[in-house]
Amino acid sequence: MKTLKIYANPFIAIKLANNKVVLLLLVSISFLIDAKAQSDILNQYVQEGLKNSQIIKQQQFSLQKAVYALEEAKALFKPNVSFNTTVSAAQGGRKIEIPVGDLVNPVYTTLNALTNSNKFPQISNSSEQLVPKDFYDLRFKTTMPILNAEIRYNQAIKQEQITVQQTEIQVYKRELVRDIKAAYFNYLKATEAVKVYENALKILQESERVNESLIKNGSANPTVLVRTRNEIAKIDAEISNAKGNQLNAAAYFNFLLNKDFNANIQIENLNTSLLDLNLEDGHREELDKIQAGININKQLVGLSQSYKKLKVGASLDVGSQGRFAQIASADKNFFSPNAFVLVGVSFDLPVYSFGRNQLKVKQSEMDLAALDTQAQQVKNQLALQTEMAQNSLSSSKKVFESKASQISTAERYYRDMLRRYKEGNLSFIELLDAQTQITTAQLQQSISLYDVWLKWTDLERAKASYEIK
The missing domain is CATH 1.20.1600.10 (Outer membrane efflux proteins (OEP))
Structure with missing residues (x-):
């Protein structure tokens, strides 16, 4: 009786009943190279x-x-909105002398004499710090590039x-x-x-x-x-x-x-x-x-060449400026008359940079x-x-x-x-x-x-x- 034996190495052999192994066929193994196969x-x-x-x-x-x-x-081409606030307090520094009394008191004296009354009191000269003693600056700032090659x-x-x-x-x-x-x-x-x-x-x-x-x-x-x-x-x-x-x-x-x-x-x-x-x-x-x-x-070459091109931008500031005393004043509104609107357009064109x-x-x-x-x-x-x-x-x-x-x-x-x-x-x-x-x-x-x-x-x-x- 003949039985079939498959070896681990890639060839097919037949094992006969007398245990003599006879090589029948050597299969040349190659491959399906197509990815689908x-x-x-x-x-x-x-x-x-x-x-x-x-x-x-x-x-x-x-x-x-x-x-x-x-x-x-x-x-970057869209508007940018930011909120900025500056609060400052100062003491001392240079002052501006304002001779209000010297200018007004002679006039008030004459008016009192003409009216035979004291309706016009005498006032003193005043002075103001060049650096404000109390000051606030509150604003919403909007910026937007209009023309910018960079x-x-x-x-x-x-x-x-x-x-x-x-x-x-x-x-x-x-x-x-x-x-x-x-x-x-x-x-x-x-x-x-x-x-x-x-x-x-x-x-x-x-x-x-x-x-x-x-x-x-x-x-x-x-x-x-x-x-x-x-x-x-x-x-x-x-x-x-x-x-x-x-x-x-x-x-x-x-x-x-x-x-x-x-x-x-x-x-x-x-x-x-x-x-x-x-x-x-x-x-x-x-x-x-x-x-x-x-x-x-x-694009980097174009970017380096963009220095020659004009840059145009726009800005809008809406806010209020004033002193703290004005805020506390009952007859003053916080935003009026201290409120302001500032519109600006900027132009930037380099002229010379030594090469x-x-x-x-x-x-x-x-x-x-x-x-x-x-x-x-x-x-x-x-x-x-x-x-x-x-x-x-x-x-x-x-x-x-x-x-x-x-x-x-x-x-x-x-x-x-x-x-x-x-x-x-x-x-x-x-x-x-x-x-x-x-x-x-x-x-x-x-x-x-x-x-x-x-x-x-x-x-x-x-x-x-x-x-x-």
Whole structure:
């Protein structure tokens, strides 16, 4: 009777009733590169990471801050109303002498003589402090810019800063998508390494059983059993190290998802199909960020040139001025006759500043020229990144295909060596070498498998092919 056995490494074999393993088919594992055909589990993890990312939430706050800054810039064109009050009290200081008595008393004396009465009493000269002894100034002040180029440029700069922050969020999202996928593939790689070493342990344990049987029959030296158990101890150590790497890979993956480090990770077998290297080219937000920076510097050039433009503003003051004694007076109203209304229009036009403003303009123009040059450099860097990622993916795919064929050879070589060893025609060292070749081939093939996925992830990032919602 024939039974089917699926191995942990990516090939299919048939185990016959006589326990002879015959390799039937080696499947060349490659991938569905289109994002729609990718692992549903991995896509769910990506969306979960984007949703839970604390850094994205922080950047969302920064974006909202930029929106508020724009609203603040727009509000600068609207009237500003403030309430101002000044209350002062003074003692001493210069005085103004007012000779009221000297001027009026002779007239009053004459009038009393003419009327034969004392209706016009004599008065004394008076003096007033130049600094008022008690004084208040209460007003509502309203100011409003009518013509101001600086405010207009400031508003345009704030608008571009929103664009910069939006592109920052998109760029980070793409980086996070790549990191999550890479962490997932590294976890699968570590998991597969554990499986490979466990398979190697099973082979060594089978060798131990065979050696024990040969020693009982007097066909083998007992020292081979010591060597076998020594190799088993080495593989146990490798398994412990591989499991440690697996735990670290899981912790980092869960960290990116903002989950408990020990949270369970679902594993889905990768789809196999003809590898498609032609990913669609997406839009790189880095270029938008550079363009927004150029736009900001253009506005800064305009802002530095606005010194030549006239500024016009308007103001309105409504309030009351007077002395405290007038407030306490019963026959005086607080606002009348002390109330006042003051309307003003201001004009500001710089005339000469010894070239300082022109030098500021030159500095802004140099910043703009530097950004223009940087934009072309970034375009070249992005193109180089895509080209290198494409080449790396092609190379890693070829390496994987070559490693897959090596497994078949190592399996066949080991079976031949095991048969000869049982017949007594082969030393144990040679059999052990064949066992090591199987483990090495399986491990290298597993590494090359996930290296292809990792290189593909780099290409997807370089081309910005993943659709960010």
